[in-house]
Amino acid sequence: MEEEKQKGNPLEDANDRFILDRRQFLKALGGGILILFYSGDIAETQPPGTQGPLDFNAILRIGEDGRVTCYTGKIEMGQGIVTSLSQMLAEEMDVRLDSVDMVMGDTDLCPWDMGTFGSRSTKYFGPTLRKAAAEAKAVLIQLAGGHLKLPENRLIVKEGVVFDKEDAKKKVSYAGLAKGKKIEKRLEKKPHLKPVSAFTVSGKPVNRVDALGKVTGKAQFTGDIRLPGMLHARILRPPAHGARLKSVDTGAAEALKGVQVIKEGDLIAALHSHPDEAEKALARIKSEFEVPKAEVNDQTIFEHLLKVAPGGTVVQRAGEIEKGRGLAKLELEGTYHTRYVAHAPVETHTAVVNVEKDKVTVYASTQRPFSAKEEVAQALGVSSRDVRVITPFVGGGFGGKSWNRQVVEAARLSKLAGKPVQVAWSREEEFFYDTFQPAAIVKINSGLDDANRIAFWDYHVYFAGDRSSQLFYDVPHVSTVSHASWSGVPGAHPFQTGTWRAPGSNTNTFARESHIDLLAARAGVDSLAFRLDHLKDARMRRVLETVARRFGWNSSKRPSGKGEGVACADYNGTYVATMAEVAVDKNTGKVRVIRVVCCQDVGQVINPEGAKLQMEGCVMMGLGYSLSEEIHFNGGQIQERSYESYEIPRFTVLPKIETVLVENPEMPPQGGGEPAITCMGAVIANAVHDATGIRLFELPMTPERIKKALSRG
Amino acid sequence: MNMIETVEFKLNHKPVRLSIDGERTLLWVLRSDLGLTGAKFGCGKGICGACTVLINKKAFRSCQVPVKEIHGREITTIEGLAQNGKLHPLQKAFIDHDALQCGFCTPGMILNAYSLLIEKPKLTEKEILEGMNDNLCRCGVHQRIVQAIQSAAKAMRR
Numbered sequence: 086m087e088e089e090k091q092k093g094n095p096l097e098d099a100n101d102r103f104i105l106d107r108r109q110f111l112k113a114l115g116g117g118i119l120i121l122f123y124s125g126d127i128a129e130t131q132p133p134g135t136q137g138p139l140d141f142n143a144i145l146r147i148g149e150d151g152r153v154t155c156y157t158g159k160i161e162m163g164q165g166i167v168t169s170l171s172q173m174l175a176e177e178m179d180v181r182l183d184s185v186d187m188v189m190g191d192t193d194l195c196p197w198d199m200g201t202f203g204s205r206s207t208k209y210f211g212p213t214l215r216k217a218a219a220e221a222k223a224v225l226i227q228l229a230g231g232h233l234k235l236p237e238n239r240l241i242v243k244e245g246v247v248f249d250k251e252d253a254k255k256k257v258s259y260a261g262l263a264k265g266k267k268i269e270k271r272l273e274k275k276p277h278l279k280p281v282s283a284f285t286v287s288g289k290p291v292n293r294v295d296a297l298g299k300v301t302g303k304a305q306f307t308g309d310i311r312l313p314g315m316l317h318a319r320i321l322r323p324p325a326h327g328a329r330l331k332s333v334d335t336g337a338a339e340a341l342k343g344v345q346v347i348k349e350g351d352l353i354a355a356l357h358s359h360p361d362e363a364e365k366a367l368a369r370i371k372s373e374f375e376v377p378k379a380e381v382n383d384q385t386i387f388e389h390l391l392k393v394a395p396g397g398t399v400v401q402r403a404g405e406i407e408k409g410r411g412l413a414k415l416e417l418e419g420t421y422h423t424r425y426v427a428h429a430p431v432e433t434h435t436a437v438v439n440v441e442k443d444k445v446t447v448y449a450s451t452q453r454p455f456s457a458k459e460e461v462a463q464a465l466g467v468s469s470r471d472v473r474v475i476t477p478f479v480g481g482g483f484g485g486k487s488w489n490r491q492v493v494e495a496a497r498l499s500k501l502a503g504k505p506v507q508v509a510w511s512r513e514e515e516f517f518y519d520t521f522q523p524a525a526i527v528k529i530n531s532g533l534d535d536a537n538r539i540a541f542w543d544y545h546v547y548f549a550g551d552r553s554s555q556l557f558y559d560v561p562h563v564s565t566v567s568h569a570s571w572s573g574v575p576g577a578h579p580f581q582t583g584t585w586r587a588p589g590s591n592t593n594t595f596a597r598e599s600h601i602d603l604l605a606a607r608a609g610v611d612s613l614a615f616r617l618d619h620l621k622d623a624r625m626r627r628v629l630e631t632v633a634r635r636f637g638w639n640s641s642k643r644p645s646g647k648g649e650g651v652a653c654a655d656y657n658g659t660y661v662a663t664m665a666e667v668a669v670d671k672n673t674g675k676v677r678v679i680r681v682v683c684c685q686d687v688g689q690v691i692n693p694e695g696a697k698l699q700m701e702g703c704v705m706m707g708l709g710y711s712l713s714e715e716i717h718f719n720g721g722q723i724q725e726r727s728y729e730s731y732e733i734p735r736f737t738v739l740p741k742i743e744t745v746l747v748e749n750p751e752m753p754p755q756g757g758g759e760p761a762i763t764c765m766g767a768v769i770a771n772a773v774h775d776a777t778g779i780r781l782f783e784l785p786m787t788p789e790r791i792k793k794a795l796s797r798g
Numbered sequence: 799m800n801m802i803e804t805v806e807f808k809l810n811h812k813p814v815r816l817s818i819d820g821e822r823t824l825l826w827v828l829r830s831d832l833g834l835t836g837a838k839f840g841c842g843k844g845i846c847g848a849c850t851v852l853i854n855k856k857a858f859r860s861c862q863v864p865v866k867e868i869h870g871r872e873i874t875t876i877e878g879l880a881q882n883g884k885l886h887p888l889q890k891a892f893i894d895h896d897a898l899q900c901g902f903c904t905p906g907m908i909l910n911a912y913s914l915l916i917e918k919p920k921l922t923e924k925e926i927l928e929g930m931n932d933n934l935c936r937c938g939v940h941q942r943i944v945q946a947i948q949s950a951a952k953a954m955r956r
Contacts, residue, residue: 163900163937292893299901300889302836302876306902309835317830360839361826431840431848431936432902480838480902481936512841698896698939705938728845728934736927739940 113194114156117263118224120145121196122217122272142196143210145174145217147225151245151260153178153185155214158198158455159206160190161295162479162486163702164758165695166206168294172691173211176286177218177279179242180259182294190454190476200453202484202584204657204756207691211754219276228262281689281750288750290694295478305477307435307450312505315437316345317360318498319367321353322514326580326721328374337369346370347501354498356506379720381579386524387422390548393577397566400551409541409562413532417603421529421596422783423549423766425578425716426522426585426709427725429733432480433515436495439505440465447474449492452482457489461496483706484584488520516726520583521716523571525549527596531560537608539619546596548573548582550589553763556597557655558619579721586703587759590656591710591766595784598652598767602643602774611640612771613651624686628662628747629653632684635745636664643775648679650772656760660686660747663704663764665740667772671795674788676712676773678738683761684745688752700744700761707765708734712785807868809834810878820866824858825849827865828875836876836905840934847933850906851875857913876905879912887953888912888946897946899937907933911947919955921947 121144144156153174161167171185188194190201222242229247230237233255240247247262249255281288298304321333330353335346338355344366345356355366381389410416437448438461445467451457454474462469479486495508510518526547534540541562546554551567569577571588585591605615613633620626629651632638638649648669653662666680681704690696713732717724725731744761766784774780779794803820806813809832818827828834828851837860840848844859851860852874879886888908891897898904907930914921914929921929926947935943 163898163902165899293896293898295901296893296896296898299898299904300876300885300892300908301880302834302905304901305835306838308839309829311833311835359822359826359830361823361830429936430900430902431846431934432838432900433840478901481900483936509839512843512846694896698899698942701941702899702938705940706936727843728841729843733934733936734938734940735932735934736930736940736944739927739944742941 114146116149116267118147118221118266118268120217120221120270120272122213142198145221147221147259147263149264151258153180154188156188156195158190158195160201160476160479162482165293169207169691169695170214171294172286173215174218176284177215178222180245182286184245192454192458193473197455200487202452202487204758207754208756215278216276217272219278220272223276225259225262229257232257287691291692306432306480307437307448307477308509310437310448312439315505315507316356316358316502317363317507318354318356319363321370321372323374325376328376331373331375334371338366341366345502347498349501352497356502382719383717387526390577394547394568395574397568400567401555401563401565404562406541406543406562406564412534413540414535416532417607419529419600419603421527423525423592425524426714427516427519427716427731428483428485428585430481433510434491435509436492437507438495438499440499445472447492448477449474450479450486451476451489452486457492460489460493464493464496465500483586485520487584490518513726517723520581522585523548523573523578523582525592529600533604533608539604546593549592552588553590553654553656554593557622557625559621587656587763590763594654594763595766599770602771606643609642612643613638614640624660628660628684628686631745631747632662632664632682636682644778645775648772648776650768650775652764652767654763656763658755659760661760661764663768665768665772667769667776669773669776674792676786678708678740680741682743685761686747686749687755687757689750689754690746691754693746696746696757697744699757701742703761704742705734707762708738710784711766711769715785805865805869808872810874818865821864823861824863824865824868825860834875834877838902847906847910848903850909852909855916857910888950891946891950895942895946897939897942899939903935907943915951915954
């Protein structure tokens, strides 16, 4: 990559590529009306040297059959954008929802996109998609004007048919207008968008457009791809990260009928046309690894992290901490810990790669198809132009499928085997190579003044990242400093860490909202009232007040014994407030979450049911990192490598979940896939404190930790 | 090498006859040999339930079933649940309640629920939670799955 970048003038190269790519794309798409557009995040993020047009990252096409198709590099992994983006398109273009097609994550048909993460699709991509749709509609109206010989202001559109307002018999369909045309337009001007009040599709609940395929088994995931001659590969794995292969004997595996063994450097695999046969062959490979001495384990990790933590970056500063300290009548310190947490999607990382003479075809469960394309090209030493990545439905990502190790493995094996190869990680491999949510530490020092108001807030976060670390409460003297992000620094984590649903925010919100409760209890003020006393932000006040009404919150000094908690957060523009009721069994240390009410302001809501579904999913998934999910390890050795030892939330822990969307239609839509998960740690910790008087400073709040805290009193 | 034997069974209402190593697991025979990919691989240890299929209308983890054991039985996979182009009430309820996100666990969820409801058409909420507990969903759609099962149960009793 480095070498490539230095060659020639990168801008000229980019222009060359652009012209070629544009031709290539548009040829593949055929006739009709095409609107090329980009959402704001392309220029800043597309790395130099990557293939792809630079001035658009999505295409909208009205085909000669009148169908509306959006080509986007975004992918569907359960978050529901295949539905919400379709709704936006149908709305703006005045077509039926079922005449919209989404082509997602195919690098030959869709222009470059950085990936699907960070609850960005609806927020950043959605508005531009609407504009493109409005532009397309404008083109169609213009064509219709010519066709019907009527001025444009006489025309209206209903379900893909343009009518004369005054004589409904004069009409022409989108299909009729697009037929035989080849019109390409870039979205330049700012087209007139429909007012929210005129919406008939957006903002109305619709069932998921992918549901039928998913309940009948027709929806294809990467592991369901079958290519002629395809082999399934099982790869030899080390027992620990950092382990070195000392010796290997593949003789017994090679003796099996139909088995092909491949050895290339660190990549040793058994291949067979049936995956179970490949598995049997792998079991016959004898190997010896040298495991390096463990430097750190789950007991010593926090001490280690503080030792290797880099200097901080200031995230927020207001007033002067020392001045605030001087005003405080009492100081309260808290240190908060969160642990390594796995993504654990039910679909493991999977890829199918077919390396042929002039082209490489890849199917991958990935959140970043365009990164996969570059990675495969680099691994095989081919031009990325010759690599096509197709993304079938992804069986859960949560930030974990932003890394494409399995794709590169399948590509190398396909090249060496000379056949299409499928790599589908086992559950053990999935846990082993997970890019965990990192263990992290937050240290807060703060104080109350004579009026029981927060006088100062001195906040340091280590290894979680700075997302949601900014204080939104009204405090005169604030310092927020972040030391290293979720990806860590060399030598920090004994394995890879990365983005995990709402990266950084789970840790920061747990720490902040726990500490606010600590201060409220010390002040002798109800925890909701204490928050509202420190909040001018109208949106945050509104979500808190709404959730309190729905929950039936009664103001009281905490701990009250009732087991109620509150927490709120601001995540990339979305506001969320959550209340929970818990019961703590003091004998077993088990926390049962009985009821959760979650209220969210995401601005304009496209699919209310979809948005609520995401919130419910956040609540349920959030129970895991709050109560049970944790990776134990010794150096690079991972202990939890199955769903038996790693406990994700199941049906029997399901609380009663209620979700409320605050109406805010004039604000552009914000992201909704992650925000609600961020409150879960704190809302449960605060409810546990309310129930027992015991405060937990570490997640997950396992029965052992609860019992230990109870015995300390 | 294990013995090659003849295994005969009904798969989604059609007879199938295989000459096969009887020790191979049903999941891979379905997915790999027979090309039916509705049953998913999630763990290979019978823990997650993504591979659930019906054997004589009862839910089994196909990753734990040697194919020889299904000789003479009736297998239903998610592909065979809808009949004559008509969705089963459970499939319809999963759609109506948005009881899925990524959809990877969905076939197993539906077939496990089917098995529960065949055994006991009227289930309490507690019985649903317990009966579904060993089917894992990471997207967190549990509440809607329970609702879908409840409304499908009503439809099935009708």
